[in-house]
Amino acid sequence: MKTQQRIRKTITPASYIGKGAVLFCVQDSPGLIAESHHHLYHEFDYIMEGRGEYAVGGKIFQVKAGDMVYLGRAIQHRRSSDISDPLVMCNLDVEDYMLPATVMEKMRWPLWKFWDFSKIGDPAFTAAIKILVKLMPGNGRERNLNGRQWGKVASGLTSILNNEWMMIGERSTGLQKLATRIRMSPENHISLDKEAERLGLSRYWLSRRFCSVFGVTMIEYRDLARIDKAAKALLSECESIEKIGLSLGYSSKSHFINTFRRFAGCTPGAFRKLHGE
Numbered sequence: 001m002k003t004q005q006r007i008r009k010t011i012t013p014a015s016y017i018g019k020g021a022v023l024f025c026v027q028d029s030p031g032l033i034a035e036s037h038h039h040l041y042h043e044f045d046y047i048m049e050g051r052g053e054y055a056v057g058g059k060i061f062q063v064k065a066g067d068m069v070y071l072g073r074a075i076q077h078r079r080s081s082d083i084s085d086p087l088v089m090c091n092l093d094v095e096d097y098m099l100p101a102t103v104m105e106k107m108r109w110p111l112w113k114f115w116d117f118s119k120i121g122d123p124a125f126t127a128a129i130k131i132l133v134k135l136m137p138g139n140g141r142e143r144n145l146n147g148r149q150w151g152k153v154a155s156g157l158t159s160i161l162n163n164e165w166m167m168i169g170e171r172s173t174g175l176q177k178l179a180t181r182i183r184m185s186p187e188n189h190i191s192l193d194k195e196a197e198r199l200g201l202s203r204y205w206l207s208r209r210f211c212s213v214f215g216v217t218m219i220e221y222r223d224l225a226r227i228d229k230a231a232k233a234l235l236s237e238c239e240s241i242e243k244i245g246l247s248l249g250y251s252s253k254s255h256f257i258n259t260f261r262r263f264a265g266c267t268p269g270a271f272r273k274l275h276g277e
Contacts, residue, residue: 072224
């Protein structure tokens with residue numbers, strides 16, 4: 001059985017801008033497959049019930065009750081739900097301007113992230129989820145969180161991200177510093193060989209360790225950070241697509257367009273036309 005339908009009101013970029021943090025209760029129909037899409041806001045999905053999977057950046061994540069998924073702006077993704085055990089989610093959509101002072105400073109991993117908290121029992125995570133579930137509206141309608149409500153939720157999410165970043169540092173300070181350099185200056189050229197030499201590792205082991213910690217290769221990580229900056233530039237600047245691509249380190253306009261399409265599901269021009277004012 002294959003169902004392609006929306007189970008909640010679609011929020012268009014035009015109607016969404018200015019709403020801040022929006023909270024949904026999302027209940028999938030059995031076997032639902034949400035079409036591949038991207039958006040301008042950041043999305044946190046806490047799985048309350050059921051099983052399913054997320055397709056993000058060419059990778060598949062199996063999800064179940066107790067898991068949480070973060071999806072960044074402009075990253076193409078698709079969700080599907082188990083036909084016998086459909087997903088019920090607490091869905092938090094947050095505009096970009098609300099995140100830098102609270103959450104984004106700790107996000108040195110890619111622009112998507114999957115947490116399995118079913119065995120961890122992190123108290124900060126539990127506290128944040130309790131707040132979200134308490135605030136979550138019924139019957140699928142969106143609820144806009146006010147500043148005080150968002151402050152409580154953001155505090156809990158920040159604790160989760162702080163703990164995650166600390167654990168990454170405990171596993172490998174070198175990888176943590178490398179990820180920070182890439183995320184802060186994604187336009188810079190990176191060499192797997194040179195970074196491996198810097199960390200005293202072989203090329204093979206650096207590649208393997210980076211992927212095991214961050215879930216993507218070092219080059220994919222850099223490209224995700226570039227696409228994040230590109231999305232901002234396409235909406236806030238009048239520069240040509242070619243100049244934006246060159247400023248981000250791409251050697252040609254076609255290279256930039258192909259990479260952007262891979263992660264966002266459309267060309268930079270189509271993205272600007274769709275989301276631009």
